[in-house]
Amino acid sequence: xxxxxxxxxxxxxxxxxxxxxxxxxxxxxxxxxxxxxxxxxxxxxxxxxxxxxxxxxxxxxxxxxxxxxxxxxxxxxxxxxxxxxxxxxxxxxxxxxxxxxxxxxxxxxxxxxxxxxxxxxxxxxxxxxxxxxxxxxxxxxxxxxxxxxxxxxxxxxxxxxxxxxxxxxxxxxxxxxxxxxxxxxxxxxxxxxxxxxxxxxxxxxxxxxxxxxxxxxxxxxxxxxxxxxxxxxxxxxxxxxxxxxxxxxxxxxxxxxx
Amino acid sequence: xxxxxxxxxxxxxxxxxxxxxxxxxxxxxxxxxxxxxxxxxxxxxxxxxxxxxxxxxxxxxxxxxxxxxxxxxxxxxxxxxxxxxxxxxxxxxxxxxxxxxxxxxxxxxxxxxxxxxxxxxxxxxxxxxxxxxxxxxxxxxxxxxxxxxxxxxxxxxxxxxxxxxxxxxxxxxxxxxxxxxxxxxxxxxxxxxxxxxxxxxxxxxxxxxxxxxxxxxxxxxxxxxxxxxxxxxxxxxxxxxxxxxxxxxxxxxxxxxxxxxxxxxxxxxxxxxxxxxxxxxxxxxxxxxxxxxxxxxxxxxxxxxxxxxxxxxxxxxxxxxxxxxxxxxxxxxxxxxxxxxxxxxxxxxxxxxxxxxxxxxxxxxxxxxxxxxxxxxxxxxxxxxxxxxxxxxxxxxxxxxxxxxxxxxxxxxxxxxxxxxxxxxxxxxxxx
Numbered sequence: 187x188x189x190x191x192x193x194x195x196x197x198x199x200x201x202x203x204x205x206x207x208x209x210x211x212x213x214x215x216x217x218x219x220x221x222x223x224x225x226x227x228x229x230x231x232x233x234x235x236x237x238x239x240x241x242x243x244x245x246x247x248x249x250x251x252x253x254x255x256x257x258x259x260x261x262x263x264x265x266x267x268x269x270x271x272x273x274x275x276x277x278x279x280x281x282x283x284x285x286x287x288x289x290x291x292x293x294x295x296x297x298x299x300x301x302x303x304x305x306x307x308x309x310x311x312x313x314x315x316x317x318x319x320x321x322x323x324x325x326x327x328x329x330x331x332x333x334x335x336x337x338x339x340x341x342x343x344x345x346x347x348x349x350x351x352x353x354x355x356x357x358x359x360x361x362x363x364x365x366x367x368x369x370x371x372x373x374x375x376x377x378x379x380x381x382x383x384x385x386x387x388x389x390x391x392x393x394x395x396x397x398x399x400x401x402x403x404x405x406x407x408x409x410x411x412x413x414x415x416x417x418x419x420x421x422x423x424x425x426x427x428x429x430x431x432x433x434x435x436x437x438x439x440x441x442x443x444x
Numbered sequence: 445x446x447x448x449x450x451x452x453x454x455x456x457x458x459x460x461x462x463x464x465x466x467x468x469x470x471x472x473x474x475x476x477x478x479x480x481x482x483x484x485x486x487x488x489x490x491x492x493x494x495x496x497x498x499x500x501x502x503x504x505x506x507x508x509x510x511x512x513x514x515x516x517x518x519x520x521x522x523x524x525x526x527x528x529x530x531x532x533x534x535x536x537x538x539x540x541x542x543x544x545x546x547x548x549x550x551x552x553x554x555x556x557x558x559x560x561x562x563x564x565x566x567x568x569x570x571x572x573x574x575x576x577x578x579x580x581x582x583x584x585x586x587x588x589x590x591x592x593x594x595x596x597x598x599x600x601x602x603x604x605x606x607x608x609x610x611x612x613x614x615x616x617x618x619x620x621x622x623x624x625x626x627x628x629x630x631x632x633x634x635x636x637x638x639x640x641x642x643x644x645x646x647x648x649x650x651x652x653x654x655x656x657x658x659x660x661x662x663x664x665x666x667x668x669x670x671x672x673x674x675x676x677x678x679x680x681x682x683x684x685x686x687x688x689x690x691x692x693x694x695x696x697x698x699x700x701x702x703x704x705x706x707x708x709x710x711x712x713x714x715x716x717x718x719x720x721x722x723x724x725x726x727x728x729x730x731x732x733x734x735x736x737x738x739x740x741x742x743x744x745x746x747x748x749x750x751x752x753x754x755x756x757x758x759x760x761x762x763x764x765x766x767x768x769x770x771x772x773x774x775x776x777x778x779x780x781x782x783x784x785x786x787x788x789x790x791x792x793x794x795x796x797x798x799x800x801x802x803x804x805x806x807x808x809x810x811x812x813x814x815x816x817x818x819x820x821x822x823x824x825x826x827x828x829x830x831x832x833x834x835x836x837x838x839x840x841x842x843x844x845x846x847x848x849x850x851x852x853x854x855x856x857x858x859x860x861x862x863x864x865x866x867x868x869x870x871x872x873x874x875x876x
Contacts, residue, residue: 254717360636
């Protein structure tokens with residue numbers, strides 16, 4: 187015999203009796219809504235930020251890593267998993283089509299706190315050297331695709347591809363100015379290269395920069411579209427896999443067993 | 445739980461939170477003005493003794509103002525006894541060990557070649573370098589030259605404190621592009637960075653707020669849970685919602701497209717990031733010329749209780765002047781023979797044993813003479829620098845630079861190296 191069987195035979199009545207009016211119910215729901223919003227935001231911020239730092243790391247940290255090949259490839263592929271899982275959760279449980287934007291906004295808030303407090307505040311790396319990658323346009327796009335299509339397959343195919351394709355152009359207005367050329371002791375460098383050289387990172391020697399390497403030259407000098415399309419195709423697969431992980435994390439059947 | 449127990453628990457929680465907040469503030473707000481030496485002692489002795497042999501390191505100034513430069517110059521010999529367990533120095537980078545971005549690295553030259561990127565080094569060769577640093581942050585900073593080797597890790601040279609005075613607010617770091625535009629790299633591009641990020645975060649916040657205002661989580665969750673099928677739940681999305689979403693979608697794509705196109709038009713000369721290995725110039729031929737003092741390493745014992753290294757050598761002097769042994773430099777620790785050599789460059793105390801080297805036969809080695817002798821490097825630095833663990837590695841060997849001084853002031857720098865046998869008692873030590 188359980189506690190519930192003995193003490194709360196008419197639990198529904200007791201819950202109803204906890205509120206004296208519909209206004210009280212609405213007020214409690216409102217407080218709970220804001221509390222949930224805060225909790226979801228903080229939990230997703232923490233988890234997504236760790237995930238992104240571990241998997242995208244230097245490509246997201248430094249402007250002399252934001253190249254045409256690996257950055258637009260790695261960025262979307264490693265960030266779309268949380269988007270897929272969050273979209274499933276918010277859509278399936280609440281019919282809220284803001285999963286991607288919500289989780290990416292949380293990520294960016296966390297990243298800006300990290301860049302400003304840690305990178306700048308503690309170790310004095312200039313903010314213009316370590317700003318985070320902008321993912322919000324792609325996130326808005328993929329949210330809208332889910333809303334319009336109401337289909338995870340369509341969201342994976344169209345949304346995943348669009349999310350990856352939008353990353354580079356939506357960051358270029360910020361990044362381009364750092365790609366102006368300078369001459370330093372007879373070498374041509376971009377401003378980003380120069381800042382990477384001048385800003386000493388004791389634990390990050392230049393040779394570990396994984397940029398512009400490989401033989402992806404078949405499409406001439408414009409390697410960004412190729413990298414972005416490749417990232418888009420992988421993002422489609424990642425989306426589908428991680429939407430299942432979102433599904434698994436959104437299970438509530440364990441509540442019935444409590 | 446009774447009322448007073450609730451109050452007690454509440455007070456405890458409040459106290460805990462207060463302590464946490466105060467400690468958090470203490471750690472974050474209190475300005476840290478100096479940093480202690482760190483790093484290199486954690487590395488196993490063989491890494492430090494048999495990789496990069498730093499020598500003749502000079503810091504041009506001990507104190508500078510914000511915006512002034514300081515130079516670190518010196519040489520290093522890449523050990524002929526390079527450990528098999530670390531990577532061959534195909535990709536190397538001459539770096540700086542410093543606590544955060546306190547100095548700006550303005551120039552780094554290796555054998556006169558500017559090296560902002562990685563390069564290949566060759567074991568057995570000697571290189572000279574010059575690093576120019578621009579003081580950025582006030583404080584006392586411990587600064588090392590560091591050689592990063594891919595698959596070998598950071599190999600620190602000797603470090604020295606440099607005091608930076610003045611105010612960071614006065615610091616500027618200007619650069620002129622090939623288009624002739626001049627910028628301060630400290631603040632360059634910040635407006636664009638903040639504006640774009642703020643704009644997109646504001647749009648995202650509006651999108652989230654729009655949906656959150658339409659019922660929040662609780663009522664929407666109940667409605668979804670109470671819907672008999674998916675289609676019923678989907679009716680929670682109204683035609684107006686879809687129109688607004690279309691507006692967000694169109695607006696997002698329009699902003700991205702316009703901003704991208706305008707940026708492309710405004711900056712047609714933007715280059716891709718530059719990368720690739722840099723080829724080092726050969727440098728001064730005298731640095732790598734064959735020495736005419738020949739040293740044969742015969743046997744070495746590291747005396748554990750005595751904290752001393754005893755090395756038997758056979759030396760042949762083919763030069764035209766008598767020579768004497770003045771110094772053994774290993775792992776950046778200088779063991780000086782006080783009868784021959786004194787520190788002339790204010791070498792960092794924590795790496796200097798001014799009377800740490802003795803020679804079994806101090807008589808100068810005459811031109812043409814071959815002599816067998818022992819050198820004894822003894823100092824507490826074997827312990828404090830954690831070099832005593834030499835006998836605890838997987839390849840119990842040592843290497844270092846032996847410095848000879850000729851009667852006419854000529855200096856001969858020769859690397860010696862080979863196995864080092866530990867001696868745990870004093871028995872048999874003299875039977876070298």
